[in-house]
Structure formats: structure tokens, C-alpha cells
Amino acid sequence: MSDILLIIFAISLLFMSIANRIFTYLNILIFQGFILFGVTFLALSEINTLNLALILLETIVFKAIAVPFFLKRIIKRNKITREAEPYLPNFVSLIVVTLIIVITIMMSSQIKDPNLDKTIFVVSLSNLFTGLYLIVSRKKIITHVIAYLVIENGVFILSLAVGNEMPMLVNLGIMLDIFASVLILGIFLNKIGDVIKDPDVSQLRNLKD
Amino acid sequence: MAILFLPATLLIGILLYFNKNTFVHYSFAVLYAVLLCSFGVYEYCHINKIEFQFFKPDALSVLMLFALCIVSIPALFHAYRYIVTHDETPRSRGLFFASLIVLITAICMAYISNNLAVMWIFVEITTLSASALIYHHRNIRALEGVWKYVFICAISITFIYIGILFLSLAMKEAGIDTFSFDELMKHAGKLDPFWLKLAFLFIFTGFTAKMGLVPMYTAGIDAKDKAPAPAGALLSSILMNMGFVGIYRVYAIISKTEIQQWASTVLIISAVLSIFVATVYMTHIKNIKRMFAYSSIEHMGIVLLGLAVGGIGIYAAILHIVLHTFVKPALFFQFNQVYRVYQSKSIYDAGHYFKYNKAGAIVILLGFISATAMPPSGLFISEFLVFQSLFEAHRFIILVVVLILLTMIIWGFGSNIFKLLFTPPMILNENQVPRISPWDSVSQYALLAMAVYFAYNPPAAFVQLIQDAVKLIQ
Numbered sequence: 001m002s003d004i005l006l007i008i009f010a011i012s013l014l015f016m017s018i019a020n021r022i023f024t025y026l027n028i029l030i031f032q033g034f035i036l037f038g039v040t041f042l043a044l045s046e047i048n049t050l051n052l053a054l055i056l057l058e059t060i061v062f063k064a065i066a067v068p069f070f071l072k073r074i075i076k077r078n079k080i081t082r083e084a085e086p087y088l089p090n091f092v093s094l095i096v097v098t099l100i101i102v103i104t105i106m107m108s109s110q111i112k113d114p115n116l117d118k119t120i121f122v123v124s125l126s127n128l129f130t131g132l133y134l135i136v137s138r139k140k141i142i143t144h145v146i147a148y149l150v151i152e153n154g155v156f157i158l159s160l161a162v163g164n165e166m167p168m169l170v171n172l173g174i175m176l177d178i179f180a181s182v183l184i185l186g187i188f189l190n191k192i193g194d195v196i197k198d199p200d201v202s203q204l205r206n207l208k209d
Numbered sequence: 210m211a212i213l214f215l216p217a218t219l220l221i222g223i224l225l226y227f228n229k230n231t232f233v234h235y236s237f238a239v240l241y242a243v244l245l246c247s248f249g250v251y252e253y254c255h256i257n258k259i260e261f262q263f264f265k266p267d268a269l270s271v272l273m274l275f276a277l278c279i280v281s282i283p284a285l286f287h288a289y290r291y292i293v294t295h296d297e298t299p300r301s302r303g304l305f306f307a308s309l310i311v312l313i314t315a316i317c318m319a320y321i322s323n324n325l326a327v328m329w330i331f332v333e334i335t336t337l338s339a340s341a342l343i344y345h346h347r348n349i350r351a352l353e354g355v356w357k358y359v360f361i362c363a364i365s366i367t368f369i370y371i372g373i374l375f376l377s378l379a380m381k382e383a384g385i386d387t388f389s390f391d392e393l394m395k396h397a398g399k400l401d402p403f404w405l406k407l408a409f410l411f412i413f414t415g416f417t418a419k420m421g422l423v424p425m426y427t428a429g430i431d432a433k434d435k436a437p438a439p440a441g442a443l444l445s446s447i448l449m450n451m452g453f454v455g456i457y458r459v460y461a462i463i464s465k466t467e468i469q470q471w472a473s474t475v476l477i478i479s480a481v482l483s484i485f486v487a488t489v490y491m492t493h494i495k496n497i498k499r500m501f502a503y504s505s506i507e508h509m510g511i512v513l514l515g516l517a518v519g520g521i522g523i524y525a526a527i528l529h530i531v532l533h534t535f536v537k538p539a540l541f542f543q544f545n546q547v548y549r550v551y552q553s554k555s556i557y558d559a560g561h562y563f564k565y566n567k568a569g570a571i572v573i574l575l576g577f578i579s580a581t582a583m584p585p586s587g588l589f590i591s592e593f594l595v596f597q598s599l600f601e602a603h604r605f606i607i608l609v610v611v612l613i614l615l616t617m618i619i620w621g622f623g624s625n626i627f628k629l630l631f632t633p634p635m636i637l638n639e640n641q642v643p644r645i646s647p648w649d650s651v652s653q654y655a656l657l658a659m660a661v662y663f664a665y666n667p668p669a670a671f672v673q674l675i676q677d678a679v680k681l682i683q
Contacts, residue, residue, distance in 0.1 A: 111403065113378070113382075113401070113403070113404070115378070115381055115382065116378065128371070141356070144360065148360070148363060148364065151364070151367055152367065155367055155370060155371055155374070158371065158374050159370075159374055161374070161378070162374060162377045162378060162381065165377075165381060165386070166377055166386070168326070169326075169373065169374060169377060172326055172329070172330075172370065172373075173370065175330070175333075176333070176366065176367065176370055179333055179337075180363045180366070180367070183336070183337060183340070183359055183363070184359060184360065184363060204352075204353040204356060204357070206349075206350060206353060207350065207353055207354055207357070207431045207434065207435070
């Protein structure tokens with residue numbers, strides 16, 4: 001069951017690579033948040049109930065509801081255009097993301113570690129690299145933030161691989177989530193919206209040599 | 210003490226933020242300086258004693274703490290001078306001092322923490338406090354600098370976290386259940402090499418954002434450029450040391466396993482590329498402050514080279530990073546006064562600095578000599594030892610490449626510094642040039658002199674500490 005959820009999770013990455021509108025990205029984020037909720041529930045069967053409740057609460061409240069909602073508000077408030085504005089055509093993005101997934105699958109087949117759940121490994125690494133690819137191939141700051149959240153989702157899945165032995169690590173991951181999201185979204189995007197209209201990285205290009 | 214120091218800092222920080230009284234602000238800053246120094250002395254007296262499970266000041270952390278205490282006091286003084294000359298509002302002054310002391314404390318704790326996960330938490334806190342310092346001026350350029358810094362640091366912190374996860378996979382088989390560096394070093398042989406390799410790559414990449422190395426050096430440059438000079442001085446010295454401590458501790462674990470050779474190759478590639486990048490920018494850069502920042506990248510490259518090559522190089526690397534901690538802040542502190550004269554960071558607007566501020570011009574000249582490691586400078590000794598270790602390890606090609614790159618850096622650095630000091634400026638209204646008090650330069654002289662003293666006549670305790678720190682690797 002958890003494998004099916006993880007594969008759907010990986011497919012959502014392909015969908016993200018061809019999405020045109022920012023709202024589609026956000027909807028995929030919400031979708032990923034709900035899948036994470038399911039995966040967490042299935043994967044972390046051995047840790048104590050209170051901790052599990054905390055982690056589940058984080059995935060559902062934070063990843064699936066609060067952050068996407070907040071991003072939507074920022075987009076409306078700053079009147080950001082709906083287009084994702086990629087540097088590359090969507091077809092190329094689709095090929096790149098597919099390649100990323102294929103390469104991580106090939107990489108994982110090299111690993112001879114019986115303790116490792118390979119689906120988790122593949123999905124989390126392809127999330128990580130897809131996130132990095134989205135950051136370099138999209139123009140808007142808001143898409144960079146979304147791509148960062150995709151990376152975080154991937155890392156969260158990876159932390160589930162060791163979650164049963166070391167629940168402390170999953171908690172650290174939640175701390176990272178909250179810290180980074182509050183810092184990047186809460187303080188920043190508000191400020192950037194105040195200072196420049198239609199936040200776009202091309203306006204943040206003055207510091208260079 | 211650690212458990213006392215943290216809440217005390219937090220309390221002082223909160224009080225600084227909410228209080229608007231000038232006298233209260235400065236007296237809190239002085240109080241914090243006293244607290245910091247007593248913390249440093251306490252940790253030196255309790256070396257190698259575990260405190261509250263997660264903290265253990267070993268030789269490396271005590272050395273770095275010592276350098277931190279020495280640099281932080283002039284940094285607080287120059288922060289005071291900066292605030293006075295810029296007519297800050299009480300609110301922004303409070304925030305500035307509060308984030309400064311939170312930054313210093315987080316770095317202290319990261320030095321002495323003996324647990325990778327705990328260290329990671331303090332690395333996060335430094336990003337938070339540094340971003341408040343970078344955004345001090347609240348204009349679009351500062352916003353750009355802080356946005357880039359926060360974004361890159363967030364990614365780098367995620368990378369360290371992924372590294373920790375891979376490390377935990379490696380530990381699963383070895384049967385270790387704590388991230389304590391001592392435990393990991395003791396059982397290093399049992400760790401799975403494949404996961405350890407992945408963990409090292411990710412943790413190293415993550416820490417390069419803090420230490421200022423290829424691949425993630427970029428954010429640090431903008432941060433040092435946009436942060437006020439006293440904060441920039443801290444970002445380019447003690448914060449970089451924190452990255453070094455992180456890499457050093459992880460490398461110490463790796464050095465006890467079979468993949469040591471591979472890891473040292475990774476470090477050498479990153480080091481040479483960092484020096485190369487620094488050379489490319491230093492030879493045609495026109496912004497004085499950014500030039501200092503790139504010079505830090507070059508020095509970190511040299512430090513990493515010494516660490517990777519091993520032998521006498523590890524000793525040299527630690528000596529080099531301590532001496533660099535004294536030299537680079539001196540240049541940053543002095544830059545503040547340069548800016549007050551010319552109201553510009555560009556080399557085209559500057560010139561004849563000897564005429565406007567003699568004491569400061571001599572600091573710049575001595576700082577240039579120190580930072581390029583010319584003989585009377587202390588960095589000469591450590592750089593020479595790094596080259597000696599390269600020679601002994603028969604890495605002649607790297608040695609030659611690095612020497613050529615360093616020569617080009619001296620040329621680029623020198624042509625800008627001599628233009629600043631000796632050639633006349635293009636346009637400068639001499640009536641508007643403020644008189645700079647020579648007293649503002651005293652701390653820079655002291656720092657530069659210390660760099661020379663600790664290189665040529667190191668106290669026995671200092672040498673002993675470095676040797677103890679070197680013993681972690683081997």
C-alpha cells in the first residue's frame with residue numbers, strides 16, 4: 001500500500017514538470033501533503049502514539065493546508081501572474097524529470113543494502129533532484145519556493161526510512177520544515193511583495209561582479 | 210555553563226529588542242561581552258568535559274572559541290561606532306545588537322556541540338540571525354542579498370539533514386544509536402562505506418555554504434557585501450570557522466575508515482576550485498567589500514587544501530584559519546571608515562586614502578600584506594606549511610597551479626589596494642570628507658599584531674591545543 005502511494009507521489013512530479021499555472025503547482029503540493037500523511041501513517045508503525053500524532057498533524061496541517069493556503073494568499077495579495085514562466089519548454093522539463101527518475105532507479109539497483117526500502121530511496125531522491133531542477137529552470141521566486149517545498153517533501157520521505165529506529169530524526173525534519181517555511185515565506189515573501197511588484201528573479205539580479 | 214549561557218543570551222537578546230533606551234542597549238552589549246569572555250575561559254578550564262550530554266569543548270572548539278572571543282569584542286565596539294555614525298533608530302539598533310549576540314552565541318554552541326544533530330540546529334539559528342543582520346538597511350539591494358542568503362542556506366541546511374539521514378543508515382548496521390562525534394569516531398570502522406560516502410558528500414556540500422567554498426559559496430559573498438561592516442567581519446571569520454568545524458569533525462570520522470583517500474580527493478577538488486573562483490573574481494573586481502569576501506574564499510580554499518593533504522598540512526590548516534580570523538575582520542572593520550570617506554564601495558570612487566585617514570591607510574596596507582601572506586604576516590607561516598605538506602605528499606601539479614593562482618590574486622588584490630591608497634580619486638568633494646578618529650583603528654592594529662604574534666612566537670598552550678586538535682584526524 002505504501003508503495004502505491006509512493007509511486008503516485010513520484011507521478012505527481014511528472015505532472016508538476018509540465019504544469020503551466022502556479023495554482024496547479026500548489027494543488028500538487030496539497031496532494032503531496034495528503035499522500036505524505038498516508039505514507040507516514042503506514043511507515044511509522046513502531047513509534048509511540050503521541051509522537052506519531054505530532055508527525056501526522058505536521059504533515060496534514062503544515063504541508064497540506066497551511067503552507068499552500070499561505071502561498072495562495074501571497075499570490076493573490078501581490079497579484080503575481082498565473083503563468084509559471086519556465087526558461088525551458090515543458091516537453092524538455094518532462095524529459096528531464098523522467099530521466100531523473102530513471103537514473104535514481106538505476107542508482108538504487110546498485111545498492112546492496114537489505115535494510116533499505118528502495119521505493120523510499122528512489123522517490124525521495126527523485127523529489128530532491130526534481131526540486132533542484134525546478135529551481136534552476138523557473139523564473140519566478142514563488143516557483144523557487146514551491147520547488148524548495150518539493151525538496152522538503154522528498155527529504156521528509158527519506159526521514160521515514162529511518163523513522164522507526166530514530167524518531168528524533170523525523171522530528172528534526174519537522175523542525176527544518178517549520179523553520180525554513182516560516183523564514184522563507186513568513187518574513188520574506190511578504191517583504192518582497194512590498195518592495196517589488198510581481199516578484200521575479202530577474203529583478204533580484206543586481207548583486208554581481 | 211552552556212546551559213546558563215544560552216538562556217542568558219536569549220534574555221539579553223529579548224531585552225535588547227524590546228528596550229529603546231540608548232544607555233541600556235550599550236550596557237547590555239558590554240554585559241554580553243563580559244559573559245562571552247567568561248564563557249570562553251570556563252570552557253578552556255573545563256576542556257574535554259561533557260556538559261549536558263550534548264556539549265563537549267575539545268581542543269578544536271576551545272581554539273575557535275578563543276578566536277571568537279578576541280574578534281567579537283572589537284566587533285561589538287565597531288557595531289557601536291557604526292550605529293553612532295549612521296543615526297539609527299532605537300528599534301533598528303536593538304534588533305541589530307540582538308541579532309549580533311544571538312549569532313555569536315549560536316556559533317559558540319555549534320563549536321562546542323559534540324553531536325551532529327545538535328550542531329545542525331545551531332547552524333540553522335545562525336542563518337536566522339545572520340539574515341536579520343544582512344537585512345539591516347531594509348532596501349531592495351539588502352533584500353536581494355538576504356533572499357539569496359536565506360534560500361541558499363535553507364538548501365544547504367536541507368543537504369546537511371539529508372547527510373545526517375544517510376549517516377543514520379550507515380549507523381544502522383554498525384549498531385550505533387547516537388550522533389555523538391566521539392561515538393562515531395570510536396566505531397568508525399564499522400560504518401557502511403557506501404552510506405558514509407553519500408553522507409559525507411551531502412554534509413560537506415551543506416557546510417560549504419557556511420564555510421564559503423565551491424559549490425555553495427555564492428550566498429556568502431552577497432551577504433558579506435550587504436551586511437554592515439561589523440557584521441560582515443563576523444560572517445567572514447567566525448561563521449566560516451563554524452563551517453570548518455563541521456567539515457573537520459565529519460572528516461575526522463571519515464579519516465578512520467577506508468574511504469579517507471576518496472574523501473580527501475573530494476576536498477582537494479573543492480579547495481582548488483574555490484581558489485580558482487576567487488582568482489577569477491579577484492583579478493577584475495571593482496567593489497572593495499566584495500573583494501575582501503572573495504579573499505576569504507581563497508583562504509578557506511587553502512585551509513581545506515591543508516586539511517585534505519594531511520601530514521603537517523592539518524596543523525597548518527588550523528593555524529591558518531585562526532590567523533585568518535584575526536586578519537579578515539581587521540580589513541572589514543577598516544572598510545567601514547573607508548566607506549565613510551568616499552560614500553561608495555567602488556574602487557573608481559576611491560583614492561588617496563593616505564591623505565584622508567593616515568592611521569586607517571596603514572591598517573589597509575598592513576592588512577593587504579597580511580591577507581596576501583607576504584613574509585612579515587603570520588599567514589605566511591601557515592601558508593608555507595600548507596605548501597610544504599603538498600610538496601611532501603608529492604602533489605606537485607596542485608602545488609604549481611595553486612601558486613600561480615595565488616600570484617594572480619596578489620596582483621588583483623594589490624592593484625585595487627594601491628589604487629585606493631595612492632592614486633587620486635576621480636571626483637571627491639574634499640569639504641564633505643569627515644575627519645576619522647585614529648582611535649577607530651586601534652583594534653585593527655591589535656588584531657593584525659596578534660596574527661603576527663601567534664604565528665612567529667606561539668604560546669606553548671596554543672601549540673598544544675592545535676596539536677590536540679590535529680590528533681582527531683589520523
